[in-house]
Amino acid sequence: MSSKSKILAKIKASKPAYQDLLKIDLNTFDEDLDLLNEFKRKVEIVGGKVFSANTDSDVLKQVKKLHPNSKSVYSTLADSDSFNTINIHEIKNPQELEDLDLLVLQGVFGVAENGAIWITDDNFPVRVLPFITKHLVLVIDKTEIVPYMHQAYIRLKDMDYSFGLFLSGPSKTADIEQALVIGAQGALSLSIFILN
Numbered sequence: 472m473s474s475k476s477k478i479l480a481k482i483k484a485s486k487p488a489y490q491d492l493l494k495i496d497l498n499t500f501d502e503d504l505d506l507l508n509e510f511k512r513k514v515e516i517v518g519g520k521v522f523s524a525n526t527d528s529d530v531l532k533q534v535k536k537l538h539p540n541s542k543s544v545y546s547t548l549a550d551s552d553s554f555n556t557i558n559i560h561e562i563k564n565p566q567e568l569e570d571l572d573l574l575v576l577q578g579v580f581g582v583a584e585n586g587a588i589w590i591t592d593d594n595f596p597v598r599v600l601p602f603i604t605k606h607l608v609l610v611i612d613k614t615e616i617v618p619y620m621h622q623a624y625i626r627l628k629d630m631d632y633s634f635g636l637f638l639s640g641p642s643k644t645a646d647i648e649q650a651l652v653i654g655a656q657g658a659l660s661l662s663i664f665i666l667n
Contacts, residue, residue, distance in 0.1 A: 473559055495621060496566075497619075497621055497622070498618055500567060500618070500621065501618075502618075503521055504583055505591075506583045506616055506617075506618060507613055507616060507665070508620055508625055508652055509583040509584075509618075510582070510586060510616050510665075511582040511665075512534070512583050512586075513583065513584070513586030513606060513639075514586035514640070514661075514663055515586075516586065517585075517586050517587065517639050517640030518548065518640045518641050518643065518653070519571035519606035519639075519640050519641065519660075519661040519662065519663055520660070520661070520662045520663070521662075521663050521664075521665060522662060522663070522664050522665070523664070523665050523666075523667055524610075524665070524666055524667070525665045525666065525667050526637045526666070527548040527549050527550065527551075527610070528582045530548065530575065530608070530610055530641075530666075531546060531548065531551065531554045531575065532665045533664070534546075534573070534575055534608055534662070534664075535554075537662065538572070538573050538606055541573040541605075541606065542556065542572055543556055543557055543570050543571050543572045543573070544556050544557070544571075544572060544573040544574075544575075545557050545559055545573070545574055545575070545600070546574070546575035546576075547575065547576050547594055547596075548576055548577060550574055551575070552579055553588075554575075557571070559595075559596050559597060560596070562597060565597055565598075565599040565603070567605060568597065568599060568600065568603050571600070571603055571604045571605065572598055572604070572605050573604060573605065573606045573607075573608070574601065574604035574606070574607050574608065574658075575608040575609075575610065576582065576590055576594055576600070576601065576607070576608070576610070577590075577594045577610050577611075577652065578590050578594075578609040578610060578615075578663075579591060579593075579594070579611075579615070579616060579630075579635075580611060580612040580615040580616065580623070580626060581611050581615060581616040581617070581663075582616070582617055582619065582620055582622075582623050582637065583616055583618050583619070583641055584618065584619045584620055585620070585637075586621075586639050586640065587637040587638060587639035588609045588611060588637070588638055588639070588648060589601075589623065589626075589627070589635060589636075589637055590609065590634035590635065590636060591630075591632040591633075591634060592632070592634040592635070593632060598634055599659070601638060601657070602642075602656070602657045602658075604658055605658060605659050605660075606643075606658060606659060606660045606662070607620065607638075607657075607660070607661050607662070608661075608662045608663070608664065609638070609661070609662075609663050609664070610663075610665075610666060611663070611664075611665060611666070612665070612666045613665045613666060613667060622638070638661075640661055641653055641657070641658050641659060641660050641661045642656045642659075643659030644656065
């Protein structure tokens with residue numbers, strides 16, 4: 472038996488017994504929040520900016536004004552052909568996206584508790600996209616905001632996806648000499664458009 476097999480066998484043998492998740496009464500957390508305003512507030516606290524729009528094309532028009540100098544741009548929203556400057560289907564290697572200036576993605580839903588948005592790779596064809604772009608724009612419908620992560624995980628239970636994540640705010644770290652660095656492991660800026 473190889474070392475790898477021995478290690479995996481030991482891990483499997485010491486696996487703890489399955490336990491059900493705790494039963495939590497979600498009414499305990501009901502604060503009668505204004506979800507939209509709470510979501511906006513939390514996004515701004517973590518360094519993001521929130522805008523409103525009526526349609527996907529309205530989002531793209533506003534994004535062009537916000538980032539007029541962006542040369543390499545890609546959007547997964549409907550009718551983005553005239554907006555996109557790259558053909559994502561021609562990308563053979565994720566490193567080819569290193570100069571991506573701007574990415575616009577459709578989010579699935581937002582969480583008022585922390586300003587996070589759930590995104591899945593159903594909405595972006597190359598998994599590295601939200602992490603390699605300089606500026607990230609996420610779009611959600613104003614009716615798609617849940618109050619807390621408890622409700623978010625309930626929504627995820629019935630979803631079918633191969634890769635997904637909650638994304639909140641632009642990338643930042645203060646690990647290096649306790650100085651805040653924006654964009655260290657991801658986008659320099661995050662803009663969220665809420666569709667009316």
